[in-house]
Amino acid sequence: MFDITLITVGKLKEPFYLSAAAEYAKRLKAYCAFRLVELPECRLPEDPSPAEIAAGLSREAELILSKIPKGDWFCVLTPEGKALSSEEFAGKLRDVKLSGKSGACFLIGSSFGIAPQVKAKADFRLSMGPMTFPHHLARIMVLEQIYRAEAIQAGSKYHK
Numbered sequence: 001m002f003d004i005t006l007i008t009v010g011k012l013k014e015p016f017y018l019s020a021a022a023e024y025a026k027r028l029k030a031y032c033a034f035r036l037v038e039l040p041e042c043r044l045p046e047d048p049s050p051a052e053i054a055a056g057l058s059r060e061a062e063l064i065l066s067k068i069p070k071g072d073w074f075c076v077l078t079p080e081g082k083a084l085s086s087e088e089f090a091g092k093l094r095d096v097k098l099s100g101k102s103g104a105c106f107l108i109g110s111s112f113g114i115a116p117q118v119k120a121k122a123d124f125r126l127s128m129g130p131m132t133f134p135h136h137l138a139r140i141m142v143l144e145q146i147y148r149a150e151a152i153q154a155g156s157k158y159h160k
Contacts, residue, residue, distance in 0.1 A: 001033050002032045002103060009041050010110055011038050041060070057109075057112060065118060077107065079128075082127060
């Protein structure tokens with residue numbers, strides 16, 4: 001069974017986000033071995049300087065890089081990434097599976113972004129589009145799209 005790991009920086013607190021995330025994680029288990037890795041966000045001052053942000057992202061990067069499963073295809077979610085339709089995303093994930101990789105790892109960085117050294121390690125940079133979303137909602141959206149991609153590949157009626 002194909003492995004999918006979602007690494008997130010920051011934890012969900014609101015019950016409605018927790019419930020939605022749990023539902024998609026449960027659904028995904030029908031298609032893959034799904035694992036969620038939550039990492040702590042680096043604490044920064046109320047109005048951090050660019051240097052403080054860069055230092056915080058660098059500290060987060062060390063932990064992130066240590067959690068990426070060896071040999072997995074690695075995708076970061078970032079505004080400067082490529083926007084894909086759900087069908088294109090499903091095709092991308094299918095191609096990863098056909099390439100012989102045993103897993104895919106997706107990363108949602110902290111509210112300040114992702115360190116350049118982590119982005120440099122990515123096999124693919126994916127954008128959720130030009131709109132700005134709450135950080136916690138992004139997790140639900142990514143989980144839903146991974147689930148949708150798996151459902152499309154399986155020929156499920158979920159995707160209409």
